[in-house]
Amino acid sequence: MSLADRLVRPDLKDLPPVDLAGAPIPGTIRLDANENPYEPLAGGPTINRYPDPQPAPLRARMADLYGCQPDQLWVTRGSDDAIDLLCRAFLRPGEDRIVVVEPTFSAYAQFARIQGAKVDAARLTDDYVFDEQAVLDVCKQGIAPKLLFLCTPNNPTATPIDPDAVRRIAAALPDTLVIADEAYGEFADTTSLALEVGGNMVVLRTLSKAYGLAGARIGCAIADPEIIDWLARVSPPYPLPTPSIDAAMKALAPERMPVHQARIEKLLADRTGLAQQLRGVDEVRALYEGGSYLFLIVADPQDLARRLAAAGVKVRFRPNAAPGGVRVSIGTDAENRALLAVFGISAERPQGRRAAITRDTGETAIVVEVDLDADDPKRRIDTGIGFYDHMLDQIAGHGGFGLTLACTGDTHIDGHHSIEDVALALGEALDAAVGDRKGIGRFGFALPMDETSAEVLIDLSGRPFAKFDGDFSDEKVGDFPTQMTPHVFRSLADSMRAAIHVRVKGDNDHHKVEACFKAFGRALRQGLATAGGGGVPSTKGVL
Ligand SMILES: *Cc1c(COP(=O)(O)O)cnc(C)c1O
Numbered sequence: 001m002s003l004a005d006r007l008v009r010p011d012l013k014d015l016p017p018v019d020l021a022g023a024p025i026p027g028t029i030r031l032d033a034n035e036n037p038y039e040p041l042a043g044g045p046t047i048n049r050y051p052d053p054q055p056a057p058l059r060a061r062m063a064d065l066y067g068c069q070p071d072q073l074w075v076t077r078g079s080d081d082a083i084d085l086l087c088r089a090f091l092r093p094g095e096d097r098i099v100v101v102e103p104t105f106s107a108y109a110q111f112a113r114i115q116g117a118k119v120d121a122a123r124l125t126d127d128y129v130f131d132e133q134a135v136l137d138v139c140k141q142g143i144a145p146k147l148l149f150l151c152t153p154n155n156p157t158a159t160p161i162d163p164d165a166v167r168r169i170a171a172a173l174p175d176t177l178v179i180a181d182e183a184y185g186e187f188a189d190t191t192s193l194a195l196e197v198g199g200n201m202v203v204l205r206t207l208s209k210a211y212g213l214a215g216a217r218i219g220c221a222i223a224d225p226e227i228i229d230w231l232a233r234v235s236p237p238y239p240l241p242t243p244s245i246d247a248a249m250k251a252l253a254p255e256r257m258p259v260h261q262a263r264i265e266k267l268l269a270d271r272t273g274l275a276q277q278l279r280g281v282d283e284v285r286a287l288y289e290g291g292s293y294l295f296l297i298v299a300d301p302q303d304l305a306r307r308l309a310a311a312g313v314k315v316r317f318r319p320n321a322a323p324g325g326v327r328v329s330i331g332t333d334a335e336n337r338a339l340l341a342v343f344g345i346s347a348e349r350p351q352g353r354r355a356a357i358t359r360d361t362g363e364t365a366i367v368v369e370v371d372l373d374a375d376d377p378k379r380r381i382d383t384g385i386g387f388y389d390h391m392l393d394q395i396a397g398h399g400g401f402g403l404t405l406a407c408t409g410d411t412h413i414d415g416h417h418s419i420e421d422v423a424l425a426l427g428e429a430l431d432a433a434v435g436d437r438k439g440i441g442r443f444g445f446a447l448p449m450d451e452t453s454a455e456v457l458i459d460l461s462g463r464p465f466a467k468f469d470g471d472f473s474d475e476k477v478g479d480f481p482t483q484m485t486p487h488v489f490r491s492l493a494d495s496m497r498a499a500i501h502v503r504v505k506g507d508n509d510h511h512k513v514e515a516c517f518k519a520f521g522r523a524l525r526q527g528l529a530t531a532g533g534g535g536v537p538s539t540k541g542v543l
Helices: 003-007 056-066 078-090 107-114 132-140 163-172 224-232 242-251 253-280 300-309 335-343 386-399 418-433 485-498 509-533
Strands: 074-076 097-102 118-123 147-151 177-181 201-206 221-222 284-290 294-296 325-329 352-361 363-369 379-382 402-409 442-449 452-459 465-469 499-505
Touching: 003 221, 056 074, 056 201, 056 242, 074 078, 074 224, 078 147, 078 201, 078 221, 078 224, 097 107, 097 509, 107 118, 107 147, 107 163, 118 132, 118 177, 118 465, 132 147, 132 163, 132 284, 132 402, 147 325, 147 418, 163 201, 163 300, 163 352, 163 379, 221 224, 224 325, 253 284, 253 335, 253 363, 253 379, 300 325, 325 499, 352 418, 379 386, 386 402, 386 465, 386 509, 402 418, 418 485, 418 509, 452 509, 465 485, 485 509, 499 509
Parallel strands: 097 118, 097 147, 147 177, 177 201, 379 402, 465 499
Antiparallel strands: 074 221, 201 221, 284 294, 294 325, 352 363, 363 402, 442 452, 452 499
């Protein structure tokens, strides 16, 4: 008998699979599900039809993301739902038990108790370190627990669990499903156990935290296919809403991944920064960092609660984890500043002006994120057109801002669409990031480059206008068509709502194109600095 069959509730063995209309076959007339045949009056996707209960493309994409096979993964309504499905499939009321490692995420005990199972708890050490032996001791006292939940890094204490410890525990408990909840795995430096699920090891992942889709409710369980089959059997009929499936497919599109990566890195850097500052605060008795949050032990939680309420900042008090225990999520720059202010720390850092734009058309799929006030601006640019990447790098490098930009486009036809759409998206992102444009005016930069000279004038007036004075004799530099240069500045002018004048003279087309982009970046740097980058907007008001 397989492990799954041995551990599953025996009373479920003759449970029939959920009776569904089945996934739609394209081109068939669908009169099988009592759906309403008319367009929904809600706009957006076709939600008058039932969704695919387990959409193969999403299953495949998530399997690829986590490094497992599609039949090892079951997509759930958030990983909360995966916890519930495990409890429903494996726990008999009044007979079975689970083990958790307190203090931890409350959903494990909650769903087990709803199912009528007993919950036993091991504990982290007093200093919140994972105690492998303590966990094994609790598991080995009495009947084997059906499920052991290990949250790594642990919510709320940030405790990491060494993957080797999880492997050893799984080997020591052959009659227990050992479930590693890696909800914050993207923020951890340990490798994911999803790569080696099988036997009695199960991994939970979610798109709620690292991928910013908490509202879509998409997560998954990763396990041996026989365990997955049982989760499928106890799943509700159509668990995943169509808009959530669409959102997940969009957010996980390959060109979106560099922005996710950049955001994870920013959250990690901000976590370190916040931790450093808060460690210096008297009332903070202890501080642990992990995932996308901090766990603090404060001297007087009531007093802190009053000050937080007055500042309109919400955090999670965790008195059951520790007297004075507080879990704090890492927020945006402005949100983190508000938190620090409650602890009496005023930030000297300028405003965190950032904006992200996604732009999908028939020809291109683009994501751009700009960070105008980054301490250490990073640039990752991939448009599929090498020379253009280099030019955009010049704009961000000379402009002094962080830029993550990726485009999947029809470059097999030519670069035209990608070049123009990227310029539009970049302009839009810059426009959104500079905000209300208080105190912004006109800027210019002239740049000699060997025999070439380029001059760029920018007026961030809100009125788009583009003028390009110059011409090129070569058709291409690298893989970039020179005739696209004026188009790029026109697109930027349109989407940034700026007047942009470019004048370029010289003999070498490579120099001429490059000089335009460099000078544009330099002129932009002046504009961005004046637009509040130094924290001193002028009094001229809105232009
Ligand atoms: C947030 C969280 C989850 C649940 O996330 P979903 O939004 O349900 O996917 C699961 N486990 C832990 C430890 C969490 O912090």
